[in-house]
Amino acid sequence: MEDGRSQAERGVIRVGTRKSQLALIQTNSVVKMLTNKFPDVHFEIVAMSTTGDKILDTALSKIGEKSLFTKELENALEKNEVDLVVHSLKDLPTTLPLGFTIGAVCERESPYDAVVFHPKNAEKKLEALPKNSAIGTSSLRRAAQLKKLYPQLEFKDIRGNLNTRLKKLDEHHDFSAIILAAAGLQRMGWQKRIDQVLSPEQCLYAVGQGALAVEVRAKDQDILNMVCALQHPQTVLRCIAERAFMKRLEGGCSVPVAVCTSIQDSQLYLTGAVYSLDGSDCLKETMQRNIVFPNEDVDGPNDDSQHVGITALGVPYRALASAEQLGTELADLLLSQGAKEILTVARQLNDAR
Secondary structure, three states: OOOOOOOOOOOOEEEEEEHHHHHHHHHHHHHHHHHOOOOOOEEEEEEEEOOHOOOOOOOHHOOOOOOOHHHHHHHHHHHHOOEEEEHHHOOOOOOOEEEEEEEEEEOOOOOOEEEEOOOHHOOOHHHHOOOOEEEEEOOOOHHHHHHHHOOOEEEOOOOHHHHHHHHHHHHHHOOOOOEEHHHHHOOOOOOHHHEEEEOOOOOOOOOOOOOEEEEEEEOOOOHHHHHHHHOOHHHHHHHHOOOOOHHHHOOOOOOOOEEEEEOOOEEEEEEEEOOOOOOOOEEEEEEEEEOOOOOOOOOOOOOOOEEEOOOOOOOOOOHHHHHHHHHHHHHHHHHHHHHHHHHHHHHHHHOOO
16 A cells, blocks of 8 residues: 555455345445444445356356355455455355455345246245246255155256346246245345245255355454454354354265254254255254353453354354354264265266266
8 A cells, every 4th residue: 555554544445245236235235234333434345256157057066166256256355455355155165265264244134045936837836836847946955955845846957146047037938936045035125026935844045045244354353353343143153053064064065965043042953954966865953052151251262263264253252162063063963874975975976967
């Protein structure tokens, strides 16, 4: 910088994001929250395309890149071209590149999956569609669960941002319906397009789905202190458990791994499952852990440590550690029952498709 000061010191914070309409809506919502808390700071949005945005003719699970929607943004963060980056948390790997951390996880919107039907099938449900109806989804997780539940339907890959996928659905007759994250449709203001919300009994959701994450440089304490004002403790604890579960399983978009979390009283509940590609093999279990420790101070000697890539300033350390341990223990339970074999076969079959 010309005067030797950082952007933050000069009152300008540059916020990195993907270029899609949904990403920009999400980033603007985070910038609005930050502006409300820090009215003297000026935030500039820097939008860019990522690998995942550019490769639209291949299923996500086939590309084999763990940072499809994050690498270019993290490169900008590393070069100090931006000061923080807003992501959909489900796009972030459970292990971040050295030097980065998730400084805030915002309050989660609906984590559930939603069905949007072709206009000709308006007001129907999946179970009422004719045999061999084509359902579009880019997710192995969704397809594996729904193939088991609705064996009469066919599940086919569909790529592109929300606008593109809805256009493919509405203007052609290739799909009878598509499955999307409810949170994305809600953020776009398209709640009326949601025809059916899938319950956890029908379809467990993706790790981190519905939550926004703010990624920063791990040693940039000023920015960390700023973004932690957006931290939503319950969402943080749920997502740490989910990410720890996936990390221990070495899961990703190339294998069907699914979760559901809730907090009731002082207990964090985590349901986790792994599936074969066709859903015929499934291991699913639920565990819980205490996350309330009345005598614990929020600030402690370990309050700056990372938990599966998240630095949760302001959230009690023992609660964070308990959530991470819950995810790891549930994964270990499934591994003891044969989860590794199911996921290995799923990965091999996906690679061979």
